[in-house]
Amino acid sequence: MSTATPAHLSALYEQDETAWLDANAALIREGKLDEVDFAHLAEFLEDMAQRDRREVKSRLTVLMMHLLKWQFQTEFRSRSWYSTIILQRAELVDLLQSKLLRHHAEAILMDAYATATLKASSETGLPRSTFPASCPYSIDDLLTVSEQADDLP
Numbered sequence: 768m769s770t771a772t773p774a775h776l777s778a779l780y781e782q783d784e785t786a787w788l789d790a791n792a793a794l795i796r797e798g799k800l801d802e803v804d805f806a807h808l809a810e811f812l813e814d815m816a817q818r819d820r821r822e823v824k825s826r827l828t829v830l831m832m833h834l835l836k837w838q839f840q841t842e843f844r845s846r847s848w849y850s851t852i853i854l855q856r857a858e859l860v861d862l863l864q865s866k867l868l869r870h871h872a873e874a875i876l877m878d879a880y881a882t883a884t885l886k887a888s889s890e891t892g893l894p895r896s897t898f899p900a901s902c903p904y905s906i907d908d909l910l911t912v913s914e915q916a917d918d919l920p
Contacts, residue, residue: 772802773802773804776790776791776802776803776804776807777804777807780804780807780811784811787804787807788811791803791804791808819862819865819868820868820871820875822862823859823862823863823868823871823872823875824875824878824879824882826855826858826859826862827859827872827875827876827879827880827883827909828879828882828883828886829851829855829883830851830852830855830856830859830883830909831879831880831883831887831902831904831909832883832884832886832887832890833848833851833852833855834852834904834909835883835884835887835898836848836887836890836891837849837852839887839891839893839897839898840891840893843891856909856910856911859872859909859910860910863906863910869906872906873906876902876904876906877901877902880901880902880904884898
């Protein structure tokens with residue numbers, strides 16, 4: 768690889784993030800640490816971490832919202848709700864392979880539950896007080912995939 772200049776890498780970061788990542792990875796592999804775009808690399812890594820945390824919270828919220836709807840509006844249960852529950856659980860299982868993201872999920876569970884009750888109330892028309900005041904699910908409960916739709920918590 769040709770020697771990258773800091774200005775070149777900075778411009779590349781703005782134009783083509785994937786090429787910028789490849790260029791920095793090559794520099795690191797080659798031991799050319801003095802040429803790595805550390806300022807943007809730090810920003811990129813922080814953004815990735817924040818994105819992962821947002822995704823965990825979003826998936827927890829959607830999963831719990833559908834579980835609440837499933838439990839409190841049994842007459843409206845649908846394959847679509849069931850499919851959403853299965854999908855969100857599967858995605859969370861994958862995400863929470865990371866111990867750091869698992870710890871994050873545990874730390875934000877109550878906040879995600881509060882958002883889930885707000886959304887479930889909005890979608891069902893049921894008052895928020897219909898749902899348990901504190902989260903009835905553990906992370907392990909949320910990650911357990913049931914073989915039968917009727918067995919969902």
